[in-house]
Amino acid sequence: MIICNxxxxxxxxxxxxxxxxTSRIDNRWILFGITTGMLARLLQSGMTGLLSAAAGxxxxxxxxxxxxxxxxxxxxxxxxxxxxxxxxxxxxxxxxIFYAMLVGSGLSLMILLGNGILWERLLYFRNYVKxxxxxxxxxxxxxxxxxxxxxxxxxxxxxxSVVLYLGGIY
Numbered sequence: 001m002i003i004c005n006x007x008x009x010x011x012x013x014x015x016x017x018x019x020x021x022t023s024r025i026d027n028r029w030i031l032f033g034i035t036t037g038m039l040a041r042l043l044q045s046g047m048t049g050l051l052s053a054a055a056g057x058x059x060x061x062x063x064x065x066x067x068x069x070x071x072x073x074x075x076x077x078x079x080x081x082x083x084x085x086x087x088x089x090x091x092x093x094x095x096x097i098f099y100a101m102l103v104g105s106g107l108s109l110m111i112l113l114g115n116g117i118l119w120e121r122l123l124y125f126r127n128y129v130k131x132x133x134x135x136x137x138x139x140x141x142x143x144x145x146x147x148x149x150x151x152x153x154x155x156x157x158x159x160x161s162v163v164l165y166l167g168g169i170y
Contacts (some may be wrong), residue, residue: 001044004044004087005166007040008037008084008087008088008162008166009162009163009166011029011032011033011036011083011084011087012080012084012155012158012159012162013159015029015030015033015080015083015155016153016155016158016159019076019153019155020153020155020156023153024076025076025079025080025155027079030076030079030080030082030083033080033083033084033086033087034057034082034083037056037083037084037085037086037087038053038054038086040087041086041087041089052089053085053087053089054086055085055089055090056082056084056085056086056087056088056089056092056093057082057083057085057086058082058090059085059090059093059094059097060078060081060082060085060093061078063094064077064078064081064097069138070132070138070139070140070141071140071141071142072141072142073154074154076155077154077158080155080158081093081096081100081158084096084158084162088165092165092170095165095170096158096162096165096170097161099161099164099165099169099170100154100157100158100160100161101157103157103160103161104154104157107152107156107157108152111152128141
């Protein structure tokens, strides 16, 4: 179990490193994480573990897919959650998503307050919702470019969430 936990942590650290250096997480790395997670669950709990891994992979798509549709969360982040879900199972990845969102919200608030743009972003969000509501058209939420200060790599809150999991918080 300790080796599996260390491997999961190493997997997520490397994924976050990829995201920070290239702004993407290689799909081969995601596939490696899914495969090893499913294999670990299979070896630990047999077919029940394999089913749990499958449920853990599907859960992030069901919970977060709408955020991708509106371009509020990247596909790589959701795929990373799916790979982690293969290791954790559906119950734990649901908590993992919650804690990653909590950490991400705190980080976002610190960035917005620290740069004095909280009010600007709240107005932007209000106007975005209003425009989507009135036009009934889905459009990307992000303001132009990924280099804006308020756009950060969500793999970091995901990593924090995994650390909380491995630390026994959930």
